[in-house]
Amino acid sequence: MQQTLEDFYKVIRAAGINVSPSDTIETSRTVALVGYTDRNILKNAFQVSLAKSETEQALVAECFEQFFSFDTFSAANDPHSDNKADGSDEADEQQPLKSEQNESPQAESQLAKMLMEGDTASLATEMKKAAREVGLTDIWFFTQKSLYAQKIMQKMGLRDLQNDIAAMGKGDCPSSIAQAGELRNAKEYLAESVKDFVEQQLSMYGRNAIRNLREDHLKSSKLSNIEQRDFHVMHDLVRKMAKRLSTQYSKKKKQDKRGQLDFRKTLRRNVAYDGVMFETYWKTKYIDKPRLLVMCDISGSMQAYARFLLLFLHSLNDVMQRIDSYVFTGNLIPVKDIFEKYPVEQAIDKIMSDHGMGGSDYGTTLLDLDDQCMADIDNKTTVLILGDARNNNLAPRTEVMQNLHLRAKRVIWLNPEPATFWNSGDSVMHKYKPYCHMAKTCNTLDHLERMLDDLLKAATSGT
């Protein structure tokens, strides 16, 4: 049973839940305590001891159903599994063989005998044993399916079976020719079952590998190249990232040297000095909450990126409290309400259709910013501008940028174009760049993440 448990942990890990060695030890103890008699209790026990959050609990439940449902047909003769359903589908397939058995069996091999007798329980056990020997739990990708299926069949004694079929087919006796035919059919069934089994195992053990591969790929590919169908995967990815960033940085506290005296602490520390207060402790603590103002260009030239930048903005909005989000083409438009009111896809569609397209005008936008938000921007605010600075040859209004640079804690410009393109054509990046604390290229999720990491670190470390 230990092996089964270990396989189950493997499945759980493949589903993306971190299971440490000490977790497995504790869980094994738990299982030993509750026993295998009640399926529901066992499931609850796994859920309670392996999962660390609500979503993980659902995942564990799902894995449990998948993993132990296989046992229902393999362990038909297991005394512990009396409450489980018998392997009806497999049994049905083998039924005709059993009925037409005749009295001159020439099949020699173990496998052939089992097939002839329709002994599904031993067949399944045999299959599982073979699977373990070839290391099926290491299966990763769907391309390995047929390889593993073949390996399992070999281990179960496919060669002997084939020899038997050939030997029986050669003879003159009509009954053994008929039997050879049946065995051939049975072999097909077996191959089918093994393939099903491998597929099922792949879906358990391999699911995370494929997802990881895909996510890695998405992270490093250019935002403009990512297709619509990957949108929801991106959404999860971005959300995860935003959440991590915000929890990491949102709660920095500092002891202040002002305010109310912490009398107890002070007294306690100064007992050594006979109650004379040399060292003082203060009660005031202030929580450093970075404020973020993000403005995103959604004009025609930015179209390929805008959806994903908005997606990112939306996720940030979800996880951070003190954030103001704006989009612009020619004017500054607050979108915080839209993000709060609608689910992500709808919100982005709405913003794109209401405000998207058209040529960008950074000058007017900056004037709007000066008008609407400059009063709120203080030395705790970080201003993040997502745009390509292609101003369609309009006035750049650098004086506002200058002002912004003076007032804000940091001004950061993320440009999807590579730096070599920055000063070509109607780009006015070179005019804005001196007034930015940081101006960088950002066109993959990896870029975005690294950038935000820097940003939040700087925002909370008080530099």
Added chain:
Amino acid sequence: MKELYKDKFTSVEDIQQRFEAAQYICSEQIATCVYIAHNLQKPVMVEGPAGVGKTELAKTTAQILDVPLVRLQCYEGLDESKALYEWKYAKQLLYTQLLKDKLSELLEGATGLEQSMERIHSHDDLFFSETFLEPRPLYKALHQELGCVLLIDEVDKSDPEFEAFLLEVLSEFQVTIPELGTIKAKIKPLVFLTSNNSRELSDALKRRCLHLYVPYPDEKLESRILSSRVPELSDTLRKEVVSFVQQVRELDLKKVPSISETIDWAKTLLLLHSEQLDAAMVKKTLNVLLKFETDIDAMGDHLRTFINKAHKRSGR
């Protein structure tokens, strides 16, 4: 260290029955979790929305095991001196003042500095002994002779530093007081930690705990809870109340009503002698169920359909 409680849970069903007798209707999952926690002496991290009975679970467990409940309410700024122990400074200071006079008596006959120091040394430990120690919840929990249920409420509200400090307590059931040394639990307490998920807890803490998520109950469970908590309520009204609340939970509200609010509402209706739900009565008492003005406004349109459905549900 003794490990076992006088009173033991023998099986999951046993727990369910005994909880039910104590008016706490628990699902099989909760019972399994308590069973494992009790037998393997692991802390339980209980998560879930406010008002689904997280705190009540700890209270009931204490009641059933017949051991005291030690409660530690967490908040921002909670530190060791409030959770574990504190020295009685005033008393210590007072004693120093008193002892000043005794000092000459003590040193009588001592010749030389070395001898005097020695004499004082033989007395100084008195200041940092249990006489001057003010025990706080965690210290109390470890010192219970018959074991106890320790409830660490809303652990997500505490600071990360305190969370780190809890790790030693939860895995070893011991604490270290610099002046006194390491103190071990007499009997390992049964620990419940509750969290409302206002901040992500560290993996280290999560790893040490069993994880239990208590969701809003389904219709059947809520009906059972209600009949256990408000037994005077008539069958029809109970069905209607439960059905109504279940429907309200489907709405997009700021604060979804929880079990405790359902119970309060049922009690209110009982007090007002209502026999069945009607629109006027529901409107008047809706503030028991919903705690935000915007939520009550949002209910406006749905009120009648919900009531109608509730009537149908109760077979009217």
